Amino acid sequence: MFEARFQTFADAAAPSLGTQRLALLRAELERRGLDGFIVPRADAHQNEYVAPCDERLAWLTGFTGSAGVALVLREEAAIVVDGRYTLQAADQVDTQSFEVVPLAETSPERWLEKHLPAGARFGYDPWLVTVAGLDKLERAAAAAEAVLVAVDGNPVDAVWADRPSAPTAPVELRDLALAGESTEDKLARIRTALAEEKLDALVISDPHAVAWSFNIRGGDVAFTPLPLSWAIVPREGRASLFIDGRKLSNTARHELAHHAEIIEPVFLDRAIDKAATGGAVIRLDQATAPALFAARIEAAGGRVSTGPSPVALMQAAKNAAELAGMRAAHLRDGAALARFLAWFDAEAPKGGLTEIDAVAALETFRRETGALKDVSFPTIAGAGANGAIVHYRVTEATNRPIRAGELFLIDSGAQYEDGTTDVTRTIIVGEPSAEMRDRFTRVLKGHIAIARAVFPAGTSGAQLDPFARQFLWAAGVDFDHGTGHGVGAYLSVHEGPARISKLGTVALARGMVLSNEPGYYKTGAFGIRLENLEIVVEAPTVEGAEKPLLAFETLTLAPFDRRVVERALLTPEEAAWLDAYHARVRAEVGPLVDGPTRAWLEAATAPLAD
Structure with missing residues (x-):
């Protein structure tokens, strides 16, 4: 009945190929006079999801996780991964050829300091390393008394015989009714920001920011509707958009030509040289700009200004049209979720369901809306002990x-043309234990605390983060991820710069959309995460308030599993919030679903018993 797509790297190196491919790379390095090379899991934009042609780390090592770095020397090699991927790397990588190094034990730079021989020439691709990343490599090389060398042409590409071609998915023009602001007006705002910061030009290296600025979308990477591209916006003069012309229809080219010169990406480096002449001050986005850009600007006599792109905050604060689209997308998604949850409640107690069955069913219900463009990230579906693995991704292996007496955690999202969704629910099959009820309710209390928060303008995510943790802390437990991340409008499901986290320093502003997802994870037993998306809105008037106040409007519409709620742990205000939320879900989603689903929804959203 159901089917799902699982993104795989078709030519990932099995352990049997790791040694062979490592030998090919070492031969190429020797030919170039290099003693080592760094292979990050990155593309030239530092995207979270990359095109198959940029999966160099997977081709070389077999590791298919979303974060990692390989360090290759003449006699030894290592792959450094964070705690999410230690077990996965050990399974996928030929450990006779690559040492698997947990990031918690040592960083790539520390490994180099220890293993890089004095006098060695260590190479890096300046397209794949940011300015900040290069600074770390330079310090590591200096500590090892080695020489750092920028390569011209990636040596992995030279030995990857069947490397996929660069993607050329067609560019789609975003309707103004969905974008809410014209490209002309967005470019004018960017130029105003450049003038305020006394900058001569901005190089836009993040394709999410290019997509937002020029009101375009694409399909060059999975899960996010990106057209891989670059742009240069001068404070005065015409902008330039660097994009493969094969992606542009005549209509798209004609429209974009009103706002910018359309140039092939091969000419980007020369354009940067030209923009930097005469001592011009050029802003590079510190998070995404390749180190190559800084080197070229300085060589051309310009000055580099590294810092956040002014586009990031503009993009994060959604306008009225974007928010209307997000609300419509979440209502549609809520109906698909209700169908899934009703189906799951009927089928799971019978036995026989697996994690993959659930992933396939949920994607099918979303596809049946007729509006699904893609899932917004690979669905996390963890039964029992697998739910305790925060970034678990189910495979055939x-x-x-999904068994009785266990919790099932499902974290998923969708890309619709009018908005992006991300939602997590934790569901019991059968009867929950007292411990499950306690932990679930503490997570729910933290979720409600964020949802009900009223806070002064200028408040950062770090200041709100303890709201979500306080009830877990009171029991001596916590969770090891942020409480929330930003979400784009038919863009990235993980959008900066704002977040609700211990590290969230950016002030929250009206129109931002963030996740609210506290959790609890008991290793080897179960995991709990409860996630809704929230819009930052102006708070209702508070008598005597001395400064503007903000609050959250909940976007997501899906029931929480009332069977796992320990009613005695909820305050009257918390119980009232949950009942009001469920009443809203029932009223808004109920008319959009079939009779059996509506009957299930009525029961699932009934008021809590006292």
């Missing part, structure tokens, strides 16, 4: 039956 790990697929687990």
Whole structure:
């Protein structure tokens, strides 16, 4: 009945190929006079999801996780991964050829300091390393008394015989009714920001920011509707958009030509040289700009200004049209979620369901809306102990039956043309234990605390983060991820710069959309995460308030599993919030679903018993 797509790297190196491919790379390095090379899991934009042609780390090592770095020397090699991927890397990588190094134990730079021989020539691709990343490499090389060398042409590409071609998915023009602001007006705002910061030009290296600025979308990477591209916006004069012309229809080219010169990406480096002449001050986005850009600007006599792109905050604060689209997308998604949850409640107690079955069913219900463009990230579906793995991704090898007496955590999202969704629910099959009820309710209390928060303008995500943790802290437990991340409008499901986190320093502003997802994870037993998306809105008037106040409007419309709520742990205000939220879900989603789903929804959203 159901089917799902699982993104795989078709030519990932099995352990049997790791040694062979490592030998090919070492031969190429020797030919170039290099003693080592760094292979990050990155593309030239530092995207979270990359095109198959940029999966160099997977081709070389077999590791298919979303974060990692390989360090290759003449006699030894290592792959450094964070805690999410230690077990996965050990399974996928030939450990006779690559040492798997947990990031918690040592960083790539520390490994180099220890293993890089004095006098060695260590190479890096300046397209794949940011300015900040290069600074770390330079310090590591200096500590090892080695020489750092920028390569011209990536040596992995030279030995990757069947490397996929660069993507050329067609560019789509975003309707103004969905974008809410014209490209002309967005470019004018960017120029105003450049003038305020006394900058001569901005190089836009993040394709999410290019997509937002020029009101375009694409399909060059999975899960995010990106057209891989670059732009240069001068404070005065015409902007330049660097994009493969094969992606542009005549209509798209004609429209974009009103706002910018359309130039092939091969000419980007020369354009940067030209923009930098005469001592011009050029802003590079510190998070995404390749180190190559800084080197070229300085060589051309310009000055580099590294810092956040002014586009990031503009993009994060959604306008009225974007928010209307997000609301419509979440209502549509809520109906698909209700169908899934009703189906799951009917089928799971019978036995026989697996994690993959659930992923396939949920994607099918979303596809049946007729509006699904893609899922917004690979669905996390963890039964029992797998739910305790925060970024677990089910495979055929790990697929687990969903059993009675266990919690099932499903974290998923969708890309619709009018908005992006991200939602997590934790569901019981059968009867929950007292411990499950306690932990679930503490997570729910933290979720409600964020949802009900009223806070002064200028408040950062770090200041709100403890709201979500306080009830877990009171029991001596916590969770090891942020409480929330920004979400784009038919763009990235993980959008900066704002977040609700211990590290969230950016002030929250009206129109931002963030996730609210506290959790609890008991290793080897179960995981709990409860996630809604929230819009930052102006708070209702508070008598005597001395400064503007902000609050959250909940976007997501899906029931929480009332069977796992320990009613005695909720205050009257918390219980009232949950009942009001469920009443809203029932009223808004109920008319959009079939009779059996509506009957299930009525029961699932009934008021809590006292």
